[in-house]
Amino acid sequence: MPKKKSWEVVELPLFGKDGCKLVVCQLNIIPELIEAEFESASRVYLINNPTDKPSHRGQHVHLQPSDGSPINVELMYCITGTATAVLHSANGCEEIQLDSPTKALLIRDGWHDIVVNPGGILVVIASTDYNPDSDSNDKPCNCS
Numbered sequence: 229m230p231k232k233k234s235w236e237v238v239e240l241p242l243f244g245k246d247g248c249k250l251v252v253c254q255l256n257i258i259p260e261l262i263e264a265e266f267e268s269a270s271r272v273y274l275i276n277n278p279t280d281k282p283s284h285r286g287q288h289v290h291l292q293p294s295d296g297s298p299i300n301v302e303l304m305y306c307i308t309g310t311a312t313a314v315l316h317s318a319n320g321c322e323e324i325q326l327d328s329p330t331k332a333l334l335i336r337d338g339w340h341d342i343v344v345n346p347g348g349i350l351v352v353i354a355s356t357d358y359n360p361d362s363d364s365n366d367k368p369c370n371c372s
């Protein structure tokens with residue numbers, strides 16, 4: 229079986245009525261999340277940047293916890309404003325713009341620096357409880 233991608237973009241369903249938009253994020257119907265065995269959420273948090281400077285979050289990779297429990301998988305998207313995801317893995321590195329409430333990023337074992345731009349609000353849905361012991365700041369590639 230091929231190794232699962234370290235990250236991928238997931239399009240969330242959008243419904244509209246009278247110019248008002250409804251974005252649905254039901255974990256157990258999104259194929260990429262079913263494949264990641266991420267069908268229910270342990271945590272949801274927001275990163276709100278009301279300042280005039282970009283805010284960097286993450287700058288780490290989630291590792292398999294030493295007790296054998298599942299790796300933390302996260303799904304994130306901007307409900308307003310924008311963020312830039314700077315992603316690194318042993319198989320490649322890239323930047324992805326999160327610039328729409330329907331454009332979500334699923335991160336498995338990719339190193340990520342999430343830059344929330346001024347005025348941005350990022351929603352993060354996490355599959356496990358908070359456990360900083362299973363995060364590593366070391367990049368899995370040769371980028372500086």
Ligand SMILES: [Zn+2]
Nearest residue numbers: 316321369371
């Ligand atoms: Zn890299």
